[in-house]
Amino acid sequence: MKPVIQLKSVHKAFQSVRAVNGIDLTVFEGQFTAILGPNGAGKTTLVEMIEGIQRPDSGEIRILGLEWKGNEKTLHHAIGLSLQETRFIDRLTVWETLRLFASFYDLGKDRVSEILETVNLQGKTGAYTMNLSGGQRQRLALALALINRPKVLLLDEPTTGLDPNARRDIWSILLDLKHRSNTSLVLTTHYMEEAEQLCDNIMIIDKGLVLREGTMDQLLSEDAAEKIIAFSFETPHPPCGDFDKKCPFPVYWDEKNGKGTILLSNIEGQLPQFLDFLNTRGFRIKNMECRRKTLDDLFTALTGRRLDE
Template sequence: MGTNNSKALHHPDMKKNPVIEVKNVTKSFKSVQAVKGVDFKIFKGQSVALLGPNGAGKTTLMEMIEGIQKPDKGEIFISGKKWKGNESTLHREIGLSLQETHFLERLTVFETLKLFASFYELGQQRVDEIIRIIGLQEKIRSYVVNLSGGQRQRLALGIALLNDPKILLLDEPTTGLDPNARREIWSILMDLKKHSQTSLVLTTHYMEEAEQLCERIIIIDKGRILKQGTLEQLLEEDNGDKIIEFALDESNRSIDGVSVQAGFQIQWDANRDKGVIVLNQIERQLPEFLNFLNQNNLRLRHLECRRKTLDDLFTTMTGRRLHE
């Protein structure tokens, strides 16, 4: 627990220069230590998720990478350069969307994109391309104030993509969106990944988002990295990759921590009134578990078997869930 997965360090691009390097960065706000000594490297073409619950320090970390906030300690290099003295070069390499985007409500979708395009001295052709990429062709004459949540997020993404950035930084691109709107954003990003060498860093609370879009996941909580690696590396633990969740006819906290014969342990989640077991050999262990229930006169109300998820991993490490 609490260690970085060593395999994650052996990325094939290891020998190349990282596009983002965060070195022992800390940041406090008065009494709150938002980021406490974070280190990571991101290489060209990689997609990386910063996954963590509310208050983990994701936005603070992103804003330091974006040059919006300054670390108290530590260093950040973008394409090998620090922000100080390289602002205009780095702004050309980065596309970003903030956790909350405030548009000028009196502009249309087209006018908004045109305005941002003018900052990069880009013409209408690029605006048209972006409108196609984000699928807002039917909304170009709509005022931004009248867009749905998902359309606003697509517009924010379009602005981030305008200057064809080498590095795309997205702070919670789909938070608050319904599953359909979320999938629309995912599909734009997956297309982008397929057709470009853009490096993507996004923050999210949604493990599905990290799994779908990012080949590397950095789990952060309370300002620290808890674990990082590919999904497989993160979930591959010696105690197994299958989860059984069960409920009993009567709440039974006393079986918390009980070890069953075959060497697996029951955890009782009192908040959800559920038992949880992690198994590595379900075919052998499930019958033993059922036997255990039988012998102890415990009656099942519900039993579910599923693959272990990042949320389960987060719970194992912190005792909390990603969504509280």
């Protein structure tokens, strides 16, 4: 397999903030990679360095084997990108916006019509960009990123803030691209489901560092026997007193949803112990579920926080 993106020991700091603190990454041809991390993890800084928008303080970045310096023109034609927040020109229509971008690459009307169909915006060709819905804006941003048939596509949070239907529309466009072309994709996201649905390779980052990297199966199979028990009580959450100290297993409390979770490596042996503990302390369970570990749980185990916090 041919590597199309290669990062070696990339660093970038803003005053005292080490936004990206030594990251290695290789993306192969046709591969979709997700960079998953909470707010401030360093995702935008990392992708903007790959895009040539920001320069690393140190480390090496190669796209299609080339460094940015001296190869700007070639690389601008080879990549497509959408930024975390896309600003369009308010008083241009969807058609005019696409025509403008097409002209940067000497592409004509045919390509504009084709890309409108790809992102399913045919019904909006005459609309001013300022009148588009959030989902339509994101699809237009994706159309602009795809217009030059890029070998390398870089999308910074393509679905943040969208409702589940609009999110799925973007996913289906990207999955279609995956099946029909050899494009490599790097996307950043807060949504583990997005990483899981679209990407072959997932990199979990926090505070500028890689915590884990691998396929979904690799990330979750390390402790395949582990199960998550999520529970809530009739009483307020988290329960006051020394619950956490006395509980035989570390508890993570999601205060927003009033839920506690524990991780058990041997459910048959450990669950009775947990139930005994609740029983002797007089806690009344309102809800309890047992499930497989997810990326979100892995993230919590690694950082003590949830991805959406």
